[in-house]
Structures are given as structure tokens and as C-alpha cells.
Amino acid sequence: MENVYIGVDLGGTNLRVGIVDQKGQLLKVKQIPTDAETGYESIIKRMIALIKDVKKAYSAVSVGIGSPGPLNPFDGIVVAPPNLPGWKDVPIASIVQEDLGIPVFLVNDADAAALGEAMFGSGRERSSSFYITVSTGIGGGYVQNNRLIQGEHGYSAEIGNMIIKPGGMRHANMNAGSLESLASGTSIAREGQARIGLSGGAEEVFQLAQEGNEEALRIIDEAIDALAIGIANLAHSVDPAVFILGGGVMQAKEMILPLIREKVDQYVYEGLRGKIKIEPAQLNDKAGIVGAAMHGRQKVEEQ
Structure with a gap:
């Protein structure tokens, strides 16, 4: 029987568990x-039950759990995610491993998606890739030669907290003027409510922009400009072979990708202009599960 790997995508809204084969299928x-309000004990109990359900008839080697941060991936501890109330220093990897009896590893959810895209999506056959998710928040993950670069403390690629506009808007526990406070779906929705009087989310701002509404176009342009500055900073820092953009905001990729590419060129050295590859994600909602599963596989192979 072929070995398979379990990937878990723990989100504030949904809990997803999948079986992934060696080819990333x-x-x-x-x-x-997720029913986040029920607390971590209930969620982990239901996670374990779901894992046992999906792995029937499969020979599962490991489990990789992708979770929102902050977290300690090396010790398998979820520290205190804003969208998972009541989670404080929860040793989720050891709890799940003790019940299942197979190795369990924790990884930041954006890192998981980055690894999935690097191995089987828009980053495949590339020496390096930097994945950026632009959704409710903004997260990132950096991969070289199909290996995550997590940093000394596990906080590598936490680009949402990158300061783009000193003294600017503050969002959640981020720095004032952070990338997330300026370019996330939440920030776009906030500007739409304040400046146009909208009551919906970022998609409503994009819809108005596509219809030619001047204020909506300005809101989108400002958000894309902030994102372009962030990408330019990363290009000058790590110079990946490709930037991969995912997340809910990328549903409007036909509108925003050309603008991002144009603006990034305005902020980089002349020698980089026209050379920076920026592509949409391919795996979309599969990336987190696939990447978490592959992270678990790699950690087992390293042992």
C-alpha cells in the first residue's frame, strides 16, 4: 500500500483534513x-475524530497541521491566534500525536500554503518562491529548493507586520502602517465603508471599481501600491524566482495583477525591472492541506 500523508487546515471558520499522496494529489x-467559540479542547477532539475518519484504508505516515499564528512550529505549540479565542500556548502537536500514535508536526498556515504552491503549484520547478496570501489578513511563506525557510524563531515571512507607512493605520496587533493594515481585504473593506458608505466587504469595493467608480478605484490603487512596496522590499531582500499571490482578494486577479506588476517595477532597482515574476496561486484552497501534509512528510524524512 502506498504511503500517504495527512494535512490539516485549521482555520477560524472551517477545519479541513485531507489525505495527500506522494505526488501531491x-x-x-x-x-x-471549526466552531471556534467552543475552545481548543473541543476543536482538537473533533480534529482527531476527523483525521481518524479520513485515514481509514490508508497507511498514513504523518500528520501536518497548518494553523494561524503566532505559533512555535519547532515545539508544536499554538501561541495565541486572534481568530481562535482561548488558545494560549496549546501543545497541539503532542496532544494529537499521543492519540494517533504517528508523528505530528505544526506549521504556520501561510507557510503550509507556500510549501504546497512551491512543490505542486505556481512555484514548481523553481529554485525559490515567496508566497503571499491577501485575504482577511496578509501572510507569507518563503521556500527554497522545496524547503521552508522558517527562521530562527519560526517567524520568517510574517510580512503582514512589515511597516509600509510609518504612523499609518493600525490593525489588530500589527504595527501602525503595516502591510496588513493597508492592503488586506479587511483594510479595503474598511476604506470602502469609510469613504463610500458601503456595508459589504472588499468584493463590493472591487465590484464598484470594475464599474468605474472613482473612489473605489482610488482605494484599490492605494492598497495595490502598498502591496507593491512590500513585494519590492522582499525582492531586494531575498530575490525569489517567483512571487505567488493567493487568498480571497486574488479573485480579482485579472484586475489587480497587471497593476501590481507595473507598480513593483517602480520601486525596484533598474536592473530588476521587468524581471520579477508575479503569478497567481494555482492550488487555491488545496494549498494549505497539501503543504501541511508535505511538511509532515519532510520532517519525518529528516528524522
């Missing part, structure tokens, strides 16, 4: 509501 996936 998602063989089976199941999803249930």
Missing part, C-alpha cells in the same frame, strides 16, 4: 465548522 478531504 489530494485523495480525500473532509470539512467541518
Whole structure:
């Protein structure tokens, strides 16, 4: 029987568990509501039950759990995610491993998606890739030669907190003027509410922009400009072979990708202009599960 790997995508809204083969194919996936308000003990109990359910008839080698940060991936501890109330220094990897009896590893959810895209999506056959998710928040993950670069403390590629506009808007526990406070779906929705009087999310701002509304166009332009500055900073820092953009905001990729590419060129050295590859994600909602599973596989192979 072929060895397979379990990937878990722990989100504030949904909990997803999948079986992934050695070629990165998602063989089976199941999803249930996270019900974040029920607390970590209930969520982990239901996670374990879901893992046992999906791995029937499979020889699972390991489990990789992708979770929102902050977290300690080396010790398998979820520190205190804003969208998972009541989670404080929860040793999720050891809890799940003790019940299942197979190795369990924790990874930042953006890092998991970055690894999935690097191995089987828009970054495949590239020497390096930097994945950026632009959704409710902004996260990132940097991969070289199909290996995550997590940093000494596990905080590598936490680009949402990168300061773009000193003294600017503050969002959640981020720095004032952070990338997340200026370019996330949340920030776009906030500007739409304040400046146009909208009541919906970022998608409503994009819709108005596509219809030619001048204020909506300005909001989108400002957000893309902030994102372009962030990408330019990263290009000058790590110079990846490709930037991969994912997340809910990328549903409007036909509109924003050309603008991002144009603006990035304005902020980089002349020698980099026209050379920076910026591509949309390919795996979309599969990336987190696939990447978490592959992270678990790699950690087992390293042992």
C-alpha cells in the first residue's frame, strides 16, 4: 500500500483534513465548522475524530497541521491566534500525536500554503518562491529548493507586520502602517465603508471599481501600491524566482495583477525591472492541506 500523508487546515471558520499522496494529489478531504467559540479542547477532539475518519484504508505516515499564528512550529505549540479565542500556548502537536500514535508536526498556515504552491503549484520547478496570501489578513511563506525557510524563531515571512507607512493605520496587533493594515481585504473593506458608505466587504469595493467608480478605484490603487512596496522590499531582500499571490482578494486577479506588476517595477532597482515574476496561486484552497501534509512528510524524512 502506498504511503500517504495527512494535512490539516485549521482555520477560524472551517477545519479541513485531507489525505495527500506522494505526488501531491489530494485523495480525500473532509470539512467541518471549526466552531471556534467552543475552545481548543473541543476543536482538537473533533480534529482527531476527523483525521481518524479520513485515514481509514490508508497507511498514513504523518500528520501536518497548518494553523494561524503566532505559533512555535519547532515545539508544536499554538501561541495565541486572534481568530481562535482561548488558545494560549496549546501543545497541539503532542496532544494529537499521543492519540494517533504517528508523528505530528505544526506549521504556520501561510507557510503550509507556500510549501504546497512551491512543490505542486505556481512555484514548481523553481529554485525559490515567496508566497503571499491577501485575504482577511496578509501572510507569507518563503521556500527554497522545496524547503521552508522558517527562521530562527519560526517567524520568517510574517510580512503582514512589515511597516509600509510609518504612523499609518493600525490593525489588530500589527504595527501602525503595516502591510496588513493597508492592503488586506479587511483594510479595503474598511476604506470602502469609510469613504463610500458601503456595508459589504472588499468584493463590493472591487465590484464598484470594475464599474468605474472613482473612489473605489482610488482605494484599490492605494492598497495595490502598498502591496507593491512590500513585494519590492522582499525582492531586494531575498530575490525569489517567483512571487505567488493567493487568498480571497486574488479573485480579482485579472484586475489587480497587471497593476501590481507595473507598480513593483517602480520601486525596484533598474536592473530588476521587468524581471520579477508575479503569478497567481494555482492550488487555491488545496494549498494549505497539501503543504501541511508535505511538511509532515519532510520532517519525518529528516528524522
